[in-house]
Amino acid sequence: MMTGCRAAAEGAKSAEVEVICSFPIRPYTAIMMELAKMVANGELNAEFIHGEGEHAQLSVVLGASAAGARAYTGSSGVGVTYAMEIYSPMAGGRYPAQMSIADRTLDPPGDFGSEHTDAMSTRDQGWLLGWACSPQEVYDNTLMSYRIGEDHRVMLPQMVCQDGYFISHIPDKVTLGETSQVKEFLPPYRPISPLSLTNPVSHGPQIRPDQGAPMDAMRAQTFLAIPKVIEEATADFARIFGRKYDPFVEQYRLADADIAFFIMGAHSNTARAAVDKLRKEGVKAGMARLRWVRPWPTHQLAEALGHVKAVGVVETSTSYGGAMRGGNLIHELRASLYDLDDRPLVTSFMGGLGGETIWPADFDYMAGVLSKMVKEKRTDRYVYWLGM
Amino acid sequence: MAKVHEITVWARGVLQDKEGRDVINIFAKAAQAEGKHAQAFDNYEDLPDRVLVTVRKYVRLSDEEITHKYVYTNDKPEVVVICEATIVKGIDVLRGMEPGGTLIINTNRSIDDMLKLLPNANLLATIATVDADAITGVRTVDFSGSEGGVDTTGIGKGIAAPIVGAVAKVTGLIKKESLAKIVSDVSGMERGYNEVKIKHFKPAVAELVGAAAGSKTKR
Numbered sequence: 202m203m204t205g206c207r208a209a210a211e212g213a214k215s216a217e218v219e220v221i222c223s224f225p226i227r228p229y230t231a232i233m234m235e236l237a238k239m240v241a242n243g244e245l246n247a248e249f250i251h252g253e254g255e256h257a258q259l260s261v262v263l264g265a266s267a268a269g270a271r272a273y274t275g276s277s278g279v280g281v282t283y284a285m286e287i288y289s290p291m292a293g294g295r296y297p298a299q300m301s302i303a304d305r306t307l308d309p310p311g312d313f314g315s316e317h318t319d320a321m322s323t324r325d326q327g328w329l330l331g332w333a334c335s336p337q338e339v340y341d342n343t344l345m346s347y348r349i350g351e352d353h354r355v356m357l358p359q360m361v362c363q364d365g366y367f368i369s370h371i372p373d374k375v376t377l378g379e380t381s382q383v384k385e386f387l388p389p390y391r392p393i394s395p396l397s398l399t400n401p402v403s404h405g406p407q408i409r410p411d412q413g414a415p416m417d418a419m420r421a422q423t424f425l426a427i428p429k430v431i432e433e434a435t436a437d438f439a440r441i442f443g444r445k446y447d448p449f450v451e452q453y454r455l456a457d458a459d460i461a462f463f464i465m466g467a468h469s470n471t472a473r474a475a476v477d478k479l480r481k482e483g484v485k486a487g488m489a490r491l492r493w494v495r496p497w498p499t500h501q502l503a504e505a506l507g508h509v510k511a512v513g514v515v516e517t518s519t520s521y522g523g524a525m526r527g528g529n530l531i532h533e534l535r536a537s538l539y540d541l542d543d544r545p546l547v548t549s550f551m552g553g554l555g556g557e558t559i560w561p562a563d564f565d566y567m568a569g570v571l572s573k574m575v576k577e578k579r580t581d582r583y584v585y586w587l588g589m
Numbered sequence: 590m591a592k593v594h595e596i597t598v599w600a601r602g603v604l605q606d607k608e609g610r611d612v613i614n615i616f617a618k619a620a621q622a623e624g625k626h627a628q629a630f631d632n633y634e635d636l637p638d639r640v641l642v643t644v645r646k647y648v649r650l651s652d653e654e655i656t657h658k659y660v661y662t663n664d665k666p667e668v669v670v671i672c673e674a675t676i677v678k679g680i681d682v683l684r685g686m687e688p689g690g691t692l693i694i695n696t697n698r699s700i701d702d703m704l705k706l707l708p709n710a711n712l713l714a715t716i717a718t719v720d721a722d723a724i725t726g727v728r729t730v731d732f733s734g735s736e737g738g739v740d741t742t743g744i745g746k747g748i749a750a751p752i753v754g755a756v757a758k759v760t761g762l763i764k765k766e767s768l769a770k771i772v773s774d775v776s777g778m779e780r781g782y783n784e785v786k787i788k789h790f791k792p793a794v795a796e797l798v799g800a801a802a803g804s805k806t807k808r
Contacts, residue, residue, distance in 0.1 A: 468659065
């Protein structure tokens with residue numbers, strides 16, 4: 202039994218990270234605490250640097266990655282946003298370092314609870330961005346993300362996210378990989394053009410405006426190639442470790458579902474139990490759980506959810522003033538389904554905000570709303586706020 | 590959904606943080622070894638890095654898999670464990686408890702003394718005291734293994750050992766033999782098991798205590 206924080210640290214240890222940069226903020230702090238113990242005890246041979254803030258943390262791992270080291274950092278909540286400047290240089294510089302996030306609400310007011318808005322705020326910065334729903338998946342995603350990010354077809358930094366407290370602090374069963382399995386799955390990091398005393402290179406130079414658009418187009422092109430790399434890595438992971446994940450979208454009792462919850466992170470565990478209960482009551486419910494926000498699995502979602510009559514997006518992030526007036530995921534889900542001839546009705550439910558749990562009864566309520574939408578063949582609301 | 594038994598442990602920040610967590614982890618591990626499903630976790634709103642603030646730790650036990658993992662507090666604790674006696678003075682430690690519950694306190698005071706400090710003692714079917722401090726002679730073993738991490742120094746070296754022994758004896762929820770395989774201080778655990786003082790209330794007596802304390806709680 203271990204927490205998501207311990208699982209993340211075990212993942213970094215298995216990946217034999219070479220440079221770690223820490224700065225404390227709840228709830229991710231325990232990841233660094235565990236890594237510090239591992240380094241101090243001689244279990245992990247890594248340079249452990251304490252940054253003077255999150256901006257420094259990201260800067261340190263940028264430099265380490267540029268010099269050819271497998272680098273690791275992490276944060277939570279306003280720590281994630283404090284580091285904002287460094288996200289785009291890391292992605293643009295193609296430094297495949299990893300940042301482990303235990304989600305926390307943004308201020309104000311100070312709240313330790315989980316909310317996905319912190320990491321979701323970085324979704325346009327060019328990183329790989331994925332969510333785990335258990336400590337086991339945190340460990341697994343740590344390894345998979347390094348493998349995908351360091352692939353020469355990708356070369357991008359990765360954010361491995363877990364819900365603060367629910368995943369980061371509640372222990373669950375975790376099976377760690379054998380050294381031989383990790384060695385087979387994750388080859389050493391091979392930088393393409395590292396900083397070097399013997400072979401001088403320039404990183405991050407100033408460019409002219411006319412060079413900007415081609416570079417952006419190249420990065421967009423790279424993202425088109427990532428899904429294949431994710432599929433390969435996920436399949437390889439299943440072969441070597443024996444744990445099989447849907448590469449992009451976990452589909453739970455979805456094949457014949459009339460209504461579905463679209464969700465990511467911890468509360469999908471409650472959603473699964475809710476689906477089972479609804480099925481017993483004769484409601485054809487299902488769940489689609491998103492594993493990657495970037496790259497967004499447009500076609501996979503259209504395929505997984507196209508036949509469903511009504512989808513309820515369970516949002517654990519906010520996008521104030523957005524098109525759907527609530528969270529973030531519904532925008533991209535509706536866009537993903539738009540080209541279907543017979544597309545599902547889609548609405549959203551704001552839940553789990555401020556770190557509040559989403560109760561089984563909340564899923565009953567959502568199922569009621571979705572069933573009503575199916576019956577009336579329409580929805581007149583983009584967003585419902587749970588518990589308000 | 591299966592019946593989930595809730596145990597809430599109250600301790601003091603920093604000095605007893607590990608001890609409080611040890612109590613829940615030992616209990617959950619022992620329950621799992623006996624084939625039960627168990628969860629053990631810290632309350633997240635408490636501030637365990639503040640010295641002496643009250644911190645709560647939770648255990649949940651069930652015969653079936655616990656499907657809703659993310660109820661992050663024990664709202665209806667059947668058993669409340671107090672690692673430091675003065676906590677009962679400022680806080681309603683029995684809140685949420687349904688009538689017929691159990692309270693176990695680490696103290697050298699008498700049960701009758703402790704009852705005077707509990708305005709809603711009528712909720713209790715059982716109260717017990719164990720002098721864990723005297724048994725182990727030490728209250729703080731280690732500051733390590735704080736929130737979200739693991740305890741690398743081993744569990745059940747300090748007052749957690751006699752406390753879990755006492756809980757096992759009083760509640761019968763776990764076997765002493767299972768605890769012995771987990772705690773570092775087995776003799777401390779056994780002394781807690783043997784030396785705990787227990788008082789059971791018959792329902793009628795419990796009602797009387799409630800009436801005397803002016804509680805409106807109905808059985």
